[in-house]
Amino acid sequence: MTKKITLAKTSFETKEFLDHISLDCVIFGFHDNELKVLTLQLKRTLENALPGGFLKKEETLEEAAKRVLKERTGLDQIFLKQFKVFSDPLRSKNNPQKPDYIDDDLPYDLDFFAKRFITIGYYALVDFTKVNATPDVFSQKCEWKNITESSNYILDHYEIIRDALEVLRLQLRHQPIGYNLLPDKFTMPELQKLYETILGRELDRRNFQRKILSYKILNKLGERKKGGAHKSPFLYEFNLEKYQKALNEGLSGTW
Known part of the structure; x- marks a missing residue:
């Protein structure tokens, strides 16, 4: 038995x-x-x-x-x-x-x-x-x-x-990260902090934003994070179709 x-x-x-x-x-x-x-x-x-x-x-x-x-x-x-x-x-x-x-x-x-x-x-x-x-x-x-x-x-x-x-x-270094780890809507600083935490080092804010936007895997939303100041950061979401394509085909460059 x-x-x-x-x-x-x-x-x-x-x-x-x-x-x-x-x-x-x-x-x-x-x-x-x-x-x-x-x-x-x-x-x-x-x-x-x-x-x-x-x-x-x-x-x-x-x-x-x-x-x-x-x-x-x-x-x-x-x-x-x-x-x-x-x-x-x-x-x-x-x-x-x-x-x-x-x-x-x-x-x-x-x-x-x-x-x-x-x-x-x-x-x-x-x-x-x-x-x-x-x-x-x-x-x-x-x-x-x-x-x-x-x-x-x-x-x-x-x-x-x-x-x-x-x-x-x-x-x-070769594929996007974030869709499974972040909420549906997130700010650019939150995404950068995720990358910095995984890599174990700080990243330049302007370079990070320019590079991540060049991948065209994000949709910028017409709303800002609630509960912050008047100029609190805009919210983003992942473009799932382009995100999946980047997973399959890879990304150029390195962090």
């Missing part, structure tokens, strides 16, 4: 999964001018982990990643990209047969977590305000952390976050 546990709309049947292939999702969000990543706080140990899990026997990696994202965020149609395979033989060597974050009364196969497994890294870009953060069965919290918070992650999960950020920076 297959063992099963259920919590927060998440099911886990060890015999339903492959025990040597997993995936970990670095889910980026932008809030209060900070780039954040969605994390899980494990039971008992209170360690941090990335949302992820093992691959089901009857699903593709992309289906598994979308399943994990849906369960943790409540969202679908998310920008999602596979970026790296993590296969260091030592990454899971010290996993105990019974991880400390597993409750005694939860059924599972004793050796399932003790085996060596390879994980595939995905990163996703989401609108922070639309996420319904939901913990999995092994966690007591699902919460946002600043990407600079590097302590108390299990295995190589902070390394996975760093690598995802590097790939995101590379994408920013």
Whole structure:
């Protein structure tokens, strides 16, 4: 009989999964001018982990990643990209047969977590305000952390976050960024702050505006941001058709 546990709309049947292939999702969000990543706080140990899990026997990696994202965020149609395979033989060597974050009364196969497994890294870009953060069965919290918070992650999960950020920076050099991270309407300073946060450095305001407008991926709206001064900045939105074209064909130049 297959063992099963259920919590927060998440099911886990060890015999339903492959025990040597997993995936970990670095889910980026932008809030209060900070780039954040969605994390899980494990039971008992209170360690941090990335949302992820093992691959089901009857699903593709992309289906598994979308399943994990849906369960943790409540969202679908998310920008999602596979970026790296993590296969260091030592990454899971010290996993105990019974991880400390597993409750005694939860059924599972004793050796399932003790085996060596390879994980595939995905990163996703989401609108922070639309996420319904939901913990999995092994966690007591699902919460946002600043990407600079590097302590108390299990295995190589902070390394996975760093690598995802590097790939995101590379994408920013050749493709547009922002549609999945910003609200529908935003100001030019907000978009510039997003780019600066990802790149980790300041950008010249005039050069940034000239360059981003040259890509023709923005629509300037006939309204200003509410709640500001009389000359508060104008609002923009992404032109989705041109934005998608830029994603497919790439952008010229670099930041």
